[in-house]
Amino acid sequence: MGDPGVDSQDVRRLVPRTDRVLADPRLAAERDRLGATVVKRAVTAAQEQVRQGRIDPDAVVDTARALLPPAATSLRPVINATGVLLHTNLGRAPLSAAAVEALGQAAGTTDLELDLATGRRSGRGAGVAAALLDAVPTAGAAHVVNNGAAALYLCAAVLAQDREIVISRGELVEIGDGFRIPELLEAAGTRLREVGTTNRTSLRDYSDAVGPDTAFVLKVHPSNFVLSGFTSAVPVGELSGLGVPLVVDIGSGLLAPHPALPGEPDAATVLRHGADVVTASADKLLGGPQGGLLLGREDIVHRLRRHPIARAVRVDKLTLAALEATLIGPASPTRSALGAGEDELRARAEKITAVLASQGVDAAARPATAAVGGGGAPGVTLPSHAVALPPDYADALRGAEPPVVGHLDQQQCLLNLRSVPPDQDERLIAAVLSVRPR
Ligand SMILES: *Cc1c(COP(=O)(O)O)cnc(C)c1O
Numbered sequence: 211m212g213d214p215g216v217d218s219q220d221v222r223r224l225v226p227r228t229d230r231v232l233a234d235p236r237l238a239a240e241r242d243r244l245g246a247t248v249v250k251r252a253v254t255a256a257q258e259q260v261r262q263g264r265i266d267p268d269a270v271v272d273t274a275r276a277l278l279p280p281a282a283t284s285l286r287p288v289i290n291a292t293g294v295l296l297h298t299n300l301g302r303a304p305l306s307a308a309a310v311e312a313l314g315q316a317a318g319t320t321d322l323e324l325d326l327a328t329g330r331r332s333g334r335g336a337g338v339a340a341a342l343l344d345a346v347p348t349a350g351a352a353h354v355v356n357n358g359a360a361a362l363y364l365c366a367a368v369l370a371q372d373r374e375i376v377i378s379r380g381e382l383v384e385i386g387d388g389f390r391i392p393e394l395l396e397a398a399g400t401r402l403r404e405v406g407t408t409n410r411t412s413l414r415d416y417s418d419a420v421g422p423d424t425a426f427v428l429k430v431h432p433s434n435f436v437l438s439g440f441t442s443a444v445p446v447g448e449l450s451g452l453g454v455p456l457v458v459d460i461g462s463g464l465l466a467p468h469p470a471l472p473g474e475p476d477a478a479t480v481l482r483h484g485a486d487v488v489t490a491s492a493d494k495l496l497g498g499p500q501g502g503l504l505l506g507r508e509d510i511v512h513r514l515r516r517h518p519i520a521r522a523v524r525v526d527k528l529t530l531a532a533l534e535a536t537l538i539g540p541a542s543p544t545r546s547a548l549g550a551g552e553d554e555l556r557a558r559a560e561k562i563t564a565v566l567a568s569q570g571v572d573a574a575a576r577p578a579t580a581a582v583g584g585g586g587a588p589g590v591t592l593p594s595h596a597v598a599l600p601p602d603y604a605d606a607l608r609g610a611e612p613p614v615v616g617h618l619d620q621q622q623c624l625l626n627l628r629s630v631p632p633d634q635d636e637r638l639i640a641a642v643l644s645v646r647p648r
């Protein structure tokens with residue numbers, strides 16, 4: 211192939227016809243599994259390689275097979291070696307094996323809203339609500355919506371339509387990709403009554419602003435930045451005495467205090483200190499699927515749950531299944547990553563480095579730091595260990611199988627192990643070896 215004597219007309223004649231290739235039994239089984247669209251796409255790509263003279267016409271079927279994705283989705287599993295535990299670009303929290311299994315169980319027809327004993331309709335999401343109330347005994351009721359932003363939106367639209375939400379100027383947070391909490395609240399048809407200043411807000415600022423038009427006071431956790439220096443904010447315990455409901459957006463979804471994250475608010479404590487409703491994400495520190503939690507006073511949560519907008523931000527059976535398993539099952543990968551000991555991380559870095567070095571890779575184990583990320587525990591650094599590779603590996607590894615995303619630091623490609631679940635170490639090694647220069 212690529213013979214200059216063969217003109218393009220000839221090459222075109224050499225390209226095996228699509229229907230013939232698709233009929234090959236080696237591809238027929240894949241078509242049953244992945245669907246015709248996916249298989250045809252791979253065949254088209256393989257035919258293109260014949261046209262370019264890169265493969266023989268005989269190799270079209272095998273090449274197409276090699277190009278097939280492992281599943282009928284363009285989303286691919288990626289190893290997160292960035293050292294950021296919750297990376298929004300990488301899908302935030304990885305699910306536990308128990309949650310993945312629960313997804314599979316719920317994927318078909320399931321008793322989502324049917325009581326199998328009586329044959330009557332049952333409450334959707336009752337299992338998750340019970341698990342949440344078990345985990346947060348200070349909550350009177352719980353409800354789950356699509357994400358943290360939806361939880362906050364629902365509170366605003368239902369409780370504060372055409373009324374005021376009192377909020378500190380230090381808490382007008384942009385949560386990412388240009389989305390801003392104040393704009394979300396206004397989009398729900400509410401008015402913001404901003405109080406205090408960027409760095410300091412006092413109880414007096416709040417109490418002066420609260421009036422007949424106040425629907426609730428909102429406290430938002432500044433989850434992705436740190437304010438330091440001459441600052442002050444009013445604790446939840448003091449805001450709960452203002453005579454209007456207090457809604458607290460804690461952001462990251464910790465249900466109870468975590469010893470490694472002393473500054474991170476948790477739902478149980480915030481409710482105990484008098485918040486009426488807490489909102490949070492399910493796919494940050496809680497370690498579950500994308501979701502938004504609403505926990506708090508029974509009468510308010512019930513109102514939220516029955517409002518028409520609740521239907522527009524409702525979660526599906528897959529979310530409910532994975533979230534319940536996250537709540538009642540074994541520790542999530544996020545929780546395990548948070549709790550991983552330094553010795554364990556160092557041992558993994560040294561072991562991986564030794565394997566790679568024995569195969570001629572210029573690798574070294576070195577200490578590193580990790581972060582929670584994804585809108586949680588800003589400013590907190592977690593000690594970690596990494597495998598350091600030459601910088602060229604950073605680009606190459608994104609193209610590996612599986613793709614690995616590392617972190618460039620001081621002219622080194624660091625594979626930070628705190629964000630890599632230990633059961634992925636073998637795959638990480640294989641990915642590095644697959645792209646090593648020979
Ligand atoms: C992350 C975050 C949100 C948005 O939650 P999503 O689940 O991403 O919609 C809202 N508020 C705070 C404080 C957050 O940290």
